[in-house]
Amino acid sequence: MMDDKHKQPNNIAQQEPQDQTKFTDEDTVFSRLNLHPSVYAILALIGIFFLYQIVGGGITLLLFGLDFTDDNVQAIRLATMLGQIIFLLIPTLILIRFQAKNIFKFVRMKPISFAEVFFITVGVIAAQQFLQGYLVLQDMIPLPEDIKPFIESMRESIEQMYQTLVMVQTVPELLFVIFVVALVPAFSEEFLFRGLVQRNFEYSFGLAGGAVVAGIIFALYHLNPFTLVPLMVLGIVFGLLVYKTGSILAAILAHFVNNLVAVISVYYRREEILLPAEAEPAITGTIVVMLISGFIAIGCWVLLAKAADERRKAQEQVKEKND
Numbered sequence: 449m450m451d452d453k454h455k456q457p458n459n460i461a462q463q464e465p466q467d468q469t470k471f472t473d474e475d476t477v478f479s480r481l482n483l484h485p486s487v488y489a490i491l492a493l494i495g496i497f498f499l500y501q502i503v504g505g506g507i508t509l510l511l512f513g514l515d516f517t518d519d520n521v522q523a524i525r526l527a528t529m530l531g532q533i534i535f536l537l538i539p540t541l542i543l544i545r546f547q548a549k550n551i552f553k554f555v556r557m558k559p560i561s562f563a564e565v566f567f568i569t570v571g572v573i574a575a576q577q578f579l580q581g582y583l584v585l586q587d588m589i590p591l592p593e594d595i596k597p598f599i600e601s602m603r604e605s606i607e608q609m610y611q612t613l614v615m616v617q618t619v620p621e622l623l624f625v626i627f628v629v630a631l632v633p634a635f636s637e638e639f640l641f642r643g644l645v646q647r648n649f650e651y652s653f654g655l656a657g658g659a660v661v662a663g664i665i666f667a668l669y670h671l672n673p674f675t676l677v678p679l680m681v682l683g684i685v686f687g688l689l690v691y692k693t694g695s696i697l698a699a700i701l702a703h704f705v706n707n708l709v710a711v712i713s714v715y716y717r718r719e720e721i722l723l724p725a726e727a728e729p730a731i732t733g734t735i736v737v738m739l740i741s742g743f744i745a746i747g748c749w750v751l752l753a754k755a756a757d758e759r760r761k762a763q764e765q766v767k768e769k770n771d
Contacts, residue, residue, distance in 0.1 A: 486651060492648075495539065507531075508527050517612070519535055524613065528628055532632050532636045537632075542637045556643075564752055564756055567755060571745050571752065574744035578738050579678035579736075581735070584734045585757065616713045625711055630707035634703040637721075639696070641663075641665065642690050656691055659684060663685070664680055667683050685702065689752075
């Protein structure tokens with residue numbers, strides 16, 4: 449018989465610090481399966497990948513083919529939204545419910561302060577400018593001549609599909625695209641990656657480690673090699689926001705702001721995007737923008753950490769008074 453010191457805890461909660469949501473052992477499907485949390489997360493990722501990318505993507509391909517045109521783009525947007533909800537969000541909620549009786553408590557759905565909202569918003573906008581600068585520098589890296597045509601063709605196809613999906617001409621159309629591209633993914637993807645995957649990986653890798661691992665998987669899940677590094681950075685940042693604030697709302701807000709700014713940027717630059725580029729961006733100017741935006745982003749994260757600590761202290765004081 450194993451002694452107490454060699455026993456491993458039955459749930460993630462026992463490994464969390466005091467300021468994180470705790471869970472007691474519950475009679476759930478997960479507890480009866482007797483799976484390691486990390487194994488459960490991996491199986492969940494495989495299952496949802498199959499549903500969303502293979503089944504959902506296959507249905508979209510059969511209905512619309514590979515051509516995104518002005519005639520079918522609205523239907524493709526609707527299919528994208530339904531795919532996120534049916535094949536990603538709903539299965540995620542079911543899998544979380546198998547693991548915990550209170551879904552919102554498990555994913556750490558807790559309010560954050562106005563100061564945290566402000567610093568997250570400004571920090572994400574600044575981080576996005578930094579990562580845009582990185583993409584400019586990445587595009588300047590010379591490619592081997594034998595694979596250059598293939599790589600450039602793939603990149604143009606991906607960019608064209610994205611631009612067709614988000615480019616709009618009217619405000620009502622813009623609002624619909626914001627709902628489809630910014631709001632729905634912010635909830636569905638964050639519930640999966642921060643609510644389910646990160647939550648379970650914390651058991652094996654710790655709170656910060658779980659955020660990093662989930663962020664890397666988040667980037668790989670998007671199947672876009674050209675934005676892999678920026679997506680990885682954003683995914684890790686989203687995870688660390690949950691780790692520091694103790695609330696998934698921080699990641700949902702950051703994800704929404706990131707996608708919102710991207711959509712609005714395309715809307716206001718739509719005429720410029722349709723014109724051929726006249727010149728390559730200046731390296732010096734790009735680096736300057738990256739330095740400034742990077743400094744702002746880091747400053748916001750530092751101030752956010754302080755605001756989160758102050759909120760938690762205030763909540764603890766209120767709790768002590770009530771006790």
